[in-house]
Amino acid sequence: MSRLNFDTVVLGAGMVGVSVAVHLQKRGRQVALVDRKLPGNETSFGNAGLIQREGVYPYAFPRGLGTLLRYARNQSPDVRYHADALLRVAPFLWQYWRNSHPAKHAAIAKSYSTLIEHCVSEHRALAADADASALLRPIGWIKVFRTEAARDAENRLAERWQREYGVAFESLDPAALHQAEPDLATTLSGGLRYPASDSVSDPNALVTAYAKYFEALGGRFFIGDADSLRAGWEVDTQDGTITAPSAVVALGPWSDRVSSRLGYRLPLGVKRGYHMHYAAHAGARLHHPVLDVEVGYVLAPMARGIRLTTGAEIALRDAPRTPIQLEAVEPVARTLFPLGERLDEQAWMGARPCTADMLPIIGPAPRHRGLWFAFGHAHHGLTLGPITGRLIAEMMTGEETVVDARPFRVERF
Structure with a gap:
């Protein structure tokens, strides 16, 4: 199998993963975007199409x-x-319930709102670049x-x-x-x-437009198996094995399949x-x-x-x-x-x-050099995709970040 070299491999081509790939590619990284399906055909496909500027308090x-x-x-x-399923999910639900206490929820909103503040403006900017403003x-x-x-x-x-x-x-x-x-x-x-708030007439078409913009910037999309990720970082695709010094896990509800295999026990x-x-x-x-x-x-x-x-x-x-x-x-x-x-x-x-604390996980994996996480957005994956992409790209390239990223880092668990 051939080997393909990139600066970064992004795993997951939903709204979050595509946005991460776009922002990294715009900053000069050579990025490979990998998913088992075409962009926008999993979780991002089905939603109410809301970009929720009012959503300062997570659900x-x-x-x-x-x-x-x-x-x-x-x-x-x-x-x-x-x-x-209740016995299996009870520990998660218990922590979720505890974090939903009004005082804790209000404290969580102070961090969460910093992302929400930029959700519409970041979508509009990315949609304009991708010639997709008509979808908003x-x-x-x-x-x-x-x-x-x-x-x-x-x-x-x-x-x-x-x-x-x-x-x-x-x-x-x-x-x-x-x-x-x-x-x-x-x-x-x-x-x-x-x-x-904005709304979207076709969420799948919006993700697809952002993915096409990513490719127009020089990025490449591959059909591949994210579960094959190996430290180094390597991942197998239909076109060969991709190797890169950095990897971003943006697999939405499947992210724990990779993170748990690497030793991260996340709620x-x-x-x-x-x-x-x-x-x-x-x-x-x-x-x-x-x-x-x-x-x-x-x-x-x-x-x-x-x-x-x-x-x-x-x-x-x-x-x-x-x-x-x-x-x-x-x-x-x-x-x-x-x-x-x-x-x-x-x-x-x-x-x-x-x-369990209603905040997404955005930032570096503390025990693996070059590994980054961008998942856990719950009801707001569509809403927060572009601002998450910008934040991850800024962190990875050493720029000053648009918001304080500390509340979203994995170390909080």
Whole structure:
């Protein structure tokens, strides 16, 4: 097998890995990007397409007794679990629950918000370079409410985010919501719009565009086996063995397969999710991504149709599909917006890579020279891909970093 020499090999061609590869290539590194599939065809393929500038607080584990009891019955549309997985994932969930204490969550947000602050600007800059700006919609997104209690609670939360981090929001009464989205149900109690966030009409196309830009810069993409990574660093691909003095692990929910083999015991878990595309019935139009807060699903206008995305499924990463959440929320979604026929043969399923403290792992592996980690972004892989790519590239090339990288380093575990 032939040997191919590069400065860096990036493992994983989702939004995070592609962004890392682009930023390194822009800084003069000769980069090989390796994945088992074409860019953007794993976790980055299926999501609500939100670039969440408002997402300064990462998604916490619920701590209210009533909510926990509701989830324990395993019939909630927004969170389901595999009973046979609970023993395996219990240590992760315990740490996740502890870190979700309000005081700890607030402290975590202080670090997390430094990444979120740059998410939209970094995406827009990269999209402009990649001639992909048309895929970004600078229109924000909307939460909708079925009850006044939920509306008022979310408005209080938005006011807090605005006070603490300057997050802009617009409270929509039923008339204003109807003006923004005329085809939504008229029984809603109002909405909440985050105007500073962007959305994406085709997440896979956006990752693909960034990957093509990477290749236009001189980078090379290879189909290969990330599990073959060997210290040195070497990895096997269809075109030969790649060798490089540095490697970046950006494999999303599969990152622990490499990190654990190298001796790193990290508190990682996955939240699985599903999506399905639908036609819009009778010429109805959806202008913004919309979260049905009290039920826990998103409807998002996509190039393929209206995408219905589910909440979280707590399961082992490679367990068989169980799209019962999709079946549960589809009838409810049809009461919110006039969905037509299904456009996909089966539901798509993916897994979000999560850390127990809700912060991604970004930085050097302390026991291996030349090894770097960039994973654990949970619900915000699409959101934080470009800023993560910039941060890793700055660290690897010795530049001053755009944000303080210390909170995201692996040594915290």
